[in-house]
Amino acid sequence: MTNNNSLITFILLAIAVKALAGDDDQCFGSINNAAAGIPSQLWSTDLRSSGAPLPTNAFWLNYVLQDGSQPEYIHPYSIRFKQGLVSLCYPKRLLQPTAVIQVHTDDLSISCKEEPGTAFAVSAFDDLSVTLASQGRRLTVPLVRGSPYVTFLFRGGTPLLSTINAVINVTSNPDATKHKILFNSGQTWLLYSSSPLPISIDATTSSFALRADARPFTGTIRAAVLTDPASEPTLDTYSQCYATRGTVEFPAPFTMQHKYTTAGGAGELLLLSLPMHRSILQQAGGTGTNAARGMPSLTYNSIDGQMEGVVGSTWTLRAGGANVSWHSPRGLRADPAASHEISAALQRDVDDLPGVIVNSSTYFFGKAAARAARLALIAEEVARPDLTGRIAATLRSSLAQWLDSNHAVNPNMSNSIGYDRQWGGLVSSDGAADSGADFGLGMYNDHHFHWGYFVYAGAVLARMDPEWGSQHRCQLYSLVSDYMQHGTSQHNSGSAARYPRLRHFDHWLMHSWAAGLKNFADGRNQESTSEAVNSYYAASLLGSAFHDAALAELGVTLVAFETHAAQSLWHVPLGSELYEAEFVARNRMIGVLWANKRDTALWFGPPEWLEVRLGIQVLPVTPVTEVLFSDTGFAREVVEWASADMDSRPEASDGWKGFVFALQASYDPATALHHARQLKEFDDGNSASNLLWWIHTRAANPERL
């Protein structure tokens, strides 16, 4: 090879390296993640070559997966990019026997004549918005959560309009900057343009076509469905100011601030809120600030409840948080018999602990390690310091397999953790080689669940054994950064360059999505809210273990928001007005919650397995469980629902029943205790001592049973 060739090779290599995300992780080796592959062309070239880690669970991920043509629900519209058309839908909601769904139809499509069939690539994103641009960049579409208008930015492109509906009528204002279009579906859409844009029914083709002024246009077109004739003046008033960006900060514990950057000139920003926003939105008293103020007269439907107008470009949301630490907040009831019962169970559970937890699955290993860590904290609560050394030894050798790649403790261990430089994340070698292994960990599915358990176990051991903690701080901080990176961390410098911001958390819906790099017709999804809560709780404990107040605070803050969303959307109390009465009558808990679907089925079980549907929203039982199920009235409703036919179904195992009895303990500890004592088996993340500890620490528990 000549010198010139090696120079060229060097330059090409330098370009190839730059195209990868961030620096290497500081304590895990790198891994080639074949399961995730490389980012598609549906990410703009700029984003692909920026070197910044790309999001893997964002609300708009369908737009960059496969051919990008699956719609995503950007409240209040379902929006699809397909063959050059940007199609808006104000979705219809359908009640099915086992689900509530929203259906996409191409109600109103806008495209650019000069770029027929163009692909739209994601050109920018932030916490609350995503922007797509056509290949020739004549049409850019910034999509902002909760915007009643969808904004189209044309730069020298001729707008084309189409619809699957018949057009009944088009009326325009005198200067042709506002149009009102009535479809035979009954829907009325308003179009606002920043300069005249004559639109008429195209009689030459068919009544299904609209004709815009057939000239290149530079400016803004905004489309909004008119849900109520009385709202038209409101939509007129706020038709100019639009958001181009939206970012989120956590300025104080349990507080989140949404800040929008606006363009378009005159007027204030009008957005829409969900009921779950309004219950915690700090409304501005006066005027003259950017702070949000409600406009209840403007309403839109959504699967997450009725939306209402909010004016202002800064939203402050404050969740009713609780700062739960290592132990049960109120401690054990003052009864020596209770302490004795837990202590005896604990002795048995600790005696049964293996020297090394052997399981090559990241999920099941994590659960088992966190279960062992719980035993140590329970030992502290029942004053059995004699047991903690044995538990710490098991945790040390078990975690060594993953954190130190120590094969001496288990020569058969084949799975390991590595850093994927392409996407910026920690994956398992099994998950990287096989997209189905480790529940899709290589595809960035469920990272918070799996690593959350590791972080819980690591935090507990670091607290018990500070020397071990300082030796493994790097690994633990990398694991937590993988799913909860937010800005710079004093203990993991450069983590923002190595991991995407809050990988799973959706700042607008205030809960996490688990789905990873997989396109779905119903959009993103998450099943277990309790495992999501556990991951943020574990992060807060890690912060406590390392005296890192910022990490501890962000952890409890995300616990508070994820809890708020779980209680608002997944928990279905009797009398809920969020879902159809028939659905509410049959369901106390959602199985899998999708952007466009409320599914009563589980990933691993049918809708009829009610105790499983309850259990997957409860496990693991830890001190933070009482925050997630703070409403003991609801706990009673969900337990009565799940236990109705539990004893007549053979597949209702003791392991799952344990979670039903756990919730029962929050309002009737005596009965729960009676049931718990009959159990022969526990879920692999639960134990007899953990369930007894829980029951004997409930607030409803009398001094003596």
Ligand SMILES: *[C@@H]1O[C@H](CO)[C@@H](O)[C@H](O)[C@H]1NC(C)=O
């Ligand atoms: C269209 O709407 C306008 C204004 O409401 C009305 O005057 C006109 O009769 C309508 N045309 C048709 C064809 O319905």
Ligand SMILES: *[C@@H]1O[C@H](CO)[C@@H](O)[C@H](O)[C@H]1NC(C)=O
């Ligand atoms: C890991 O643990 C789970 C749950 O106990 C079990 O079902 C699975 O077979 C174990 N896997 C391995 C590889 O040991």
Ligand SMILES: *[C@@H]1O[C@H](CO)[C@@H](O)[C@H](O)[C@H]1NC(C)=O
């Ligand atoms: C949570 O509790 C810990 C320990 O009691 C305390 O140091 C910390 O400041 C608290 N954090 C919040 C957000 O209240």
